[in-house]
Amino acid sequence: MSGNAAAITDLARLHPSRYMTFTFPNPNPSSRDTLHLCISVLDSPFFSPESSPSPSSPPLTAAMLVPFGRESDWIFSTVEGHTQLMIFFSGSCSSPLSRLILIGNTRSSFPFSCYTKPEAVGSDTSESERNLLPLLLAVCPKSAFDYGIPTVPFLRFEDDVVSLVVVEKTAGPVVGEMVVEDVEISLSSSERLQRRRRLRFRRMPNLVQTQIRIPHHHSGESDVTHGSTGFIVQPYLAAMATGLCLIGPSLDEKVSQTGRRPCVLCLGVGGGGLLSFLQSQLKLDVVGIEADEVVLSISKRYFGLVEGEFLQVHVGDGITIVENWGKTIDRFELQFDAIMVDLDSGDATTGSIAPPSEFIKPTVIAGARRALTENGILVINVVAPLITRNYLSGLLKNLFSDLYEIDSGNSENYVVIATTSGAVESDSCFKTKVKGIIGNNYINSMTKYYI
Incomplete structure (x- = not known):
């Protein structure tokens, strides 16, 4: 039995998280200018072998053509990227997506180094899809045929x-x-x-x-x-910064009474965009904790992160540090006016991208609460299913006064905000400054939890 035939035979059954890649003769070489296609197959990590399909909800197999020139991009060439695509498309499919097939040109042996989007393919795409149908049916699991010949929809990947x-x-x-x-x-x-x-x-x-x-x-x-540092490009970061308006009067009071900048702790530095903005535009004293020293090096070399009197970064496990704060008896000499959490889970198969499950624990939330001032605020970037968001909200309600949420507008990122002593929803110099830089959109879209 040939390698391709063996691979297709092995795909007769669904196995959660199985990932397989093989080449196959192109049934229409003129359509993609290649004699062989690279076929990648992923079975859903959320599929349960014990679940029995029904006529109303059969296991759905879908396919996607990999954009020309991006075959070696991690989005399309790794199991991690494939998994994220499956999770993204599952929300738009009529039935649970049990298998996703990526079809593209064979990957280059050279590292992915550049890409230019080609001109529109036009009507050739539909012809390619028709020619690929026999292959797709052969790659469908046997259970997909329990209620007749399955339909294999083609999904479209679009980015900017x-x-x-x-x-x-x-x-x-x-x-x-x-x-x-x-x-x-x-x-x-x-x-x-x-x-x-x-x-x-x-x-x-x-x-x-x-x-x-x-x-x-x-x-x-x-x-x-x-590049241009000190300005926010990503909408969810602007939403996180806007959350600080809820304690604007308290921040104004601290500046007027002590002459010191309000202090913000950022868990997760990345390229440092949020930290630079808070320090340079909002005039805050910023401390960042990043788990990976190489990420910090990259942020300084390529994204303009500059340490100074009012911006300091440290290497460490921010979640463990905060959790340990909750176990101490003595109060801290330094407390933060705000803690901002922008951490990803690193594992798409959990269904939650941010924050990681290690953060959503009572002991960690308690540590964060303990490290905040009397009028402090906890701001969290959340990219997670509703059930995870509800669980996080439940933990926060046990220790904080008020909860708010901002939809960043991309249907993925939600910013959850918890205040230690209630928000003062009134104008302040700080709020006026934020509105002048970011605008009113996120302030107007802020929603309070009345539970």
Whole structure:
């Protein structure tokens, strides 16, 4: 039995989290300009072999054509990226997605270093899909035929990347492989392309950890190296900063009475975009904790993070540090006006991207509460199913006064905000400053939990 035949035979049954890649003769070489196709198959990590299909909910197999030129991008060439795609598309499918098949040109033996989006393929896509149907049916699990010949829908991957150049690939002891890349993106609100530098981790390739703008009108090496720092590009970071308005009067009072800047602890540094913004634009004293020393090096070399009197970063396990604070007896000499949590789970199979499950524990929440001032605030970036968000909210309600939520507008990131002594929903100098920089959108979309 040939290797391809053996692979297809082995796919007759569904096995949770099984990932398989093989090549197959292209039934229509002219459509993708290659004699062989790379086929990647992933069975859902959430599929239960004990669950029996029904006519109303048979196991659904779907397929997706990998964009030309991005075959070696981690999004399409790794099990981590494949898993994130499955989770993303599962929400838009009519039935539970049990198997996702990626079909693309064979991957280059050279490292993925650049990409330019080709012109629109046009009607050739539908012809390719028809020619691939026999292969897709052969790769469907046997259970998909229990109620007739299955339909295999083709899903579409769309992002705003027009061109991409890899600046550096490296690896850290905690997050593993990572890539710094310069991209041009197309924004629906503007015809002009926008240049950005961004950081991605292989363990979560579909998630952009950090991105900053690269000005068009500069060509000097320093501008290309550092981009525009101190300004927020990612919407959820703007929503996190907006959450500070809930304690605006308290922050104003601290400045007027002590002359000191309010102090913010950031768990998770990434490229440092949020930290730089809080320090340079909102005039806060910022302390960052990052688990991976290589990530910190990248943030300084490529994203313009600069330490100084009011911005300090440290290497350490932020979750463990905060959890230990909850076990101490003595009060701290230094307490924080705000703790901002921007940590990813590193494992898409959990169904939750942020925060990691290690953070959503009573002992960690208690440590965070203990480290905050009397009028402090805990701000958390949440990318998780509703059940996880509800559990987190339950933990917070046990220790905090009021809870708020901001939808960042991308249907993925929600910012959850917990206050230690209730929010003062009134105007303040700090709130006016935030509105002048970020605008009113996130303030107006803030929702209070009345539970």
